[in-house]
Amino acid sequence: MKQYGLVKTIKDGENTIKLCGNAMTFILYKSYFGRDLLNDIITFAKRNTSSETLEKLKQFGIKSVDDIHTLTDEQTTEVLGSLENYKFDSEFVLNFIASLIATAEYPNKPDIAELICAIPPHFVIDQKVIGELMEFLSLFISQKKG
Numbered sequence: 001m002k003q004y005g006l007v008k009t010i011k012d013g014e015n016t017i018k019l020c021g022n023a024m025t026f027i028l029y030k031s032y033f034g035r036d037l038l039n040d041i042i043t044f045a046k047r048n049t050s051s052e053t054l055e056k057l058k059q060f061g062i063k064s065v066d067d068i069h070t071l072t073d074e075q076t077t078e079v080l081g082s083l084e085n086y087k088f089d090s091e092f093v094l095n096f097i098a099s100l101i102a103t104a105e106y107p108n109k110p111d112i113a114e115l116i117c118a119i120p121p122h123f124v125i126d127q128k129v130i131g132e133l134m135e136f137l138s139l140f141i142s143q144k145k146g
Helices: 023-033 037-047 051-059 065-070 073-081 090-105 112-117 127-141
Strands: 006-012 015-021
Touching: 006 127, 015 090, 015 127, 023 037, 023 090, 037 090, 037 127, 090 112, 090 127
Parallel strands: none
Antiparallel strands: 006 015
16 A cells, blocks of 8 residues: 655664654544544643743754754753753653554554554654654644645
């Protein structure tokens, strides 16, 4: 079956995890966790964003994850310092990754516990993985252009 939406493959040593985000992700997320994905994304964003952090990002012109690489070491330290008050929701991150994996495997519907167990634990805090997840998050909340 042809997959639509955003499709990414993340390599972890010898393991490869395929993620796919499209409209089916919303349905699978609701089916697995009994909650609305968009509401959980908004809750996650609210809990993980402080006004201080938003001000720092605006001050340094950071609009995407890639923009962070343009900062000096001092600016990076300043931005990261503003992130200290985050209330990071690792459960949401694991659920979101599992839903993206399930979407990539659709029409098969694997057991959710097996999906979550297949996610390497460090993915929850890995910078590269979080950067990839941010693309999926922005896919689901960005407005259509044009």
